[in-house]
Amino acid sequence: MARIQLNDVKKSYGDVNVLRDINLDIQDGEFIVLVGPSGCGKSTLLRMIAGLEPISGGDFLIDGERMNDVRPRDRDIAMVFQSYALYPHMDVARNMGFSMEIRGDAAEARKSKVAAAAETLGLSKLTSRLPKALSGGQRQRVAMGRAIVRDPRAFLFDEPLSNLDAALRVEMRLEIARLHQKLGATMIYVTHDQVEALTLADRIVVLEGGDIQQVGSPLELYETPANRFVAQFIGSPTMNVAPVEAGAGGVTLGGSHLALPHLGDTSAAHELGIRPEHIDVVAPGQGMLKAMADVVEHLGSDTNIYLQVEGIGPMMVRVHGNIPARSGDLLGLNIQPQNAHVFAADGTALRAATALAA
Amino acid sequence: MSAVLRRRPAVAIAKYAALAGYLAFALFPLYWLIKIAITPDALIYTEGTQLLPSSVTFDNFAKVILQTDFMAYFGNSLYVSLGTAAVTTLVAAAAGYAFSRFDFAGKKLLIAVMLITQMFPLLMIIAPIYKIISQMGMLNSLTSLIVVYTAFNIPFATFLMQSFFDGIPKDLEEAAMMDGCSRFQALYKVVFPLTLPGLGATLGFVFTAAWSELLFALMLISKNDAMTFPVGLLTFVSKFSVDWGQMMAAGVLALVPSCLFFIFIQRYLVQGLTSGAVKG
Numbered sequence: 001m002a003r004i005q006l007n008d009v010k011k012s013y014g015d016v017n018v019l020r021d022i023n024l025d026i027q028d029g030e031f032i033v034l035v036g037p038s039g040c041g042k043s044t045l046l047r048m049i050a051g052l053e054p055i056s057g058g059d060f061l062i063d064g065e066r067m068n069d070v071r072p073r074d075r076d077i078a079m080v081f082q083s084y085a086l087y088p089h090m091d092v093a094r095n096m097g098f099s100m101e102i103r104g105d106a107a108e109a110r111k112s113k114v115a116a117a118a119e120t121l122g123l124s125k126l127t128s129r130l131p132k133a134l135s136g137g138q139r140q141r142v143a144m145g146r147a148i149v150r151d152p153r154a155f156l157f158d159e160p161l162s163n164l165d166a167a168l169r170v171e172m173r174l175e176i177a178r179l180h181q182k183l184g185a186t187m188i189y190v191t192h193d194q195v196e197a198l199t200l201a202d203r204i205v206v207l208e209g210g211d212i213q214q215v216g217s218p219l220e221l222y223e224t225p226a227n228r229f230v231a232q233f234i235g236s237p238t239m240n241v242a243p244v245e246a247g248a249g250g251v252t253l254g255g256s257h258l259a260l261p262h263l264g265d266t267s268a269a270h271e272l273g274i275r276p277e278h279i280d281v282v283a284p285g286q287g288m289l290k291a292m293a294d295v296v297e298h299l300g301s302d303t304n305i306y307l308q309v310e311g312i313g314p315m316m317v318r319v320h321g322n323i324p325a326r327s328g329d330l331l332g333l334n335i336q337p338q339n340a341h342v343f344a345a346d347g348t349a350l351r352a353a354t355a356l357a358a
Numbered sequence: 359m360s361a362v363l364r365r366r367p368a369v370a371i372a373k374y375a376a377l378a379g380y381l382a383f384a385l386f387p388l389y390w391l392i393k394i395a396i397t398p399d400a401l402i403y404t405e406g407t408q409l410l411p412s413s414v415t416f417d418n419f420a421k422v423i424l425q426t427d428f429m430a431y432f433g434n435s436l437y438v439s440l441g442t443a444a445v446t447t448l449v450a451a452a453a454g455y456a457f458s459r460f461d462f463a464g465k466k467l468l469i470a471v472m473l474i475t476q477m478f479p480l481l482m483i484i485a486p487i488y489k490i491i492s493q494m495g496m497l498n499s500l501t502s503l504i505v506v507y508t509a510f511n512i513p514f515a516t517f518l519m520q521s522f523f524d525g526i527p528k529d530l531e532e533a534a535m536m537d538g539c540s541r542f543q544a545l546y547k548v549v550f551p552l553t554l555p556g557l558g559a560t561l562g563f564v565f566t567a568a569w570s571e572l573l574f575a576l577m578l579i580s581k582n583d584a585m586t587f588p589v590g591l592l593t594f595v596s597k598f599s600v601d602w603g604q605m606m607a608a609g610v611l612a613l614v615p616s617c618l619f620f621i622f623i624q625r626y627l628v629q630g631l632t633s634g635a636v637k638g
Binding site: 050077081086098150268321 | 528532535536537538539540543548552
């Protein structure tokens, strides 16, 4: 079990900087998710922690010990690969016990440890099979079993669920959450899927263009995104963003004034962000905005309405439950001011001074 | 396949006919070789073009084995071919692994130079090679043949091995290193077992190439006791006649090691060993 610290860690290939000044303090037992669009450097960061990719600058510490130049085998970290990377010529049991085999542990100890891990993951009946005779989900479990048997200081996951179909992905996601509860180990998980990030993480690290955009709990990121990128990346469906005119104590959009007293000074406001679930639908003619429904999706539990808002353009609204709206209907909209986000021209979210201090 | 057959029988028949035609063309010389080898000397010319001899004899084989130096040539060829195959495969595997896995200064240049060596017809370089070998005092030695064959086969064998290593996902080695292996252990425990088909194919290819090589063997070897088998075959051609029967019998015998070798390595040539390693 381990505390992992990254101090000003950098990565560059020649003149190209792929990661800049990464600072992270990961507590013992914490589940950290690195999330971001493809090419943001999240997998590279994970591979640097694993030792598979050299670190160009800064310090990488495990339990206070500098590990920058330590070989992967000596870092005592296990990794689950996106491709699973099972050894095709070894059966499941040997795949899982390979690290102990290399370490030179006694065959007896190896057997019982592998059997225990196989039991945990529901693989007991498959231990003598070769990887090619397993389904995708089973291979994924074996890859996780291989990491568990290691009994490492920390677990790394590199997009482990992206090769699975949707149903299996949900199942394995739960499995990983349970595993974290059971083992209480430090885990670092890379994904581009924000649902995985929100459901699994203690803290999420949002990366984009080689920089950390924000670090925080799932709720923090959802409720107080630091900038427009995080606001739009976290949360599904995506947050609506509309240009506004700045004013004192509020903003003007679509010709209507929206008072935002909780944000304090909004004179630098450039855009307003509002999540689809934070817009209320009211009768036509009422509300601060006028809109026409474009497409209506009835999901049962929710209704998604894609609409054209007068003076603004396309927006999306999610209403809890069913409402009898249809394509072409005229609707009135009210934005919940307490849930509105305001972004400056550079994308930074404006917050009241007290919120910043916290 | 069966669906194709049902729908387009004419196409299927044409395909099989083409295959059969090719096989007949390719295998006929082999058949003729065996036929002449078992035809009694007296009948070779009188029954010249008959497909089957009217009587069969194994005298030619007995004579080749007992009365000629054939067994010695055979031994020399085996020594040279096995030596070449072993050394070449070893070097090519190491080089192929480096080309596949590492980036180093001059890699592209090295690959280009290796390709260039394959561009020239052998005839062009026979004279310089002869000069070099003779000045080193290595004429008439089997070692000189191993050196020359190895040098000529390494580029192709390296590219062959590189493609096999390229086919093994890098993730596997990285997983092994995460599991506690050094790079060498990862190579030995994970990559090597998966490269067996590649090693088998390379061994087979180089062995066959060395086994049937005539040009260099003819130039560099003139002493009878260092002759390899293809050179030795020419001794059946005398000034006034050719001993067809014995020559063909020797030829049939020469096929035996090649066949054995391929029977031995063919199970390693079966692909699909890496399936199931990564997303399949």
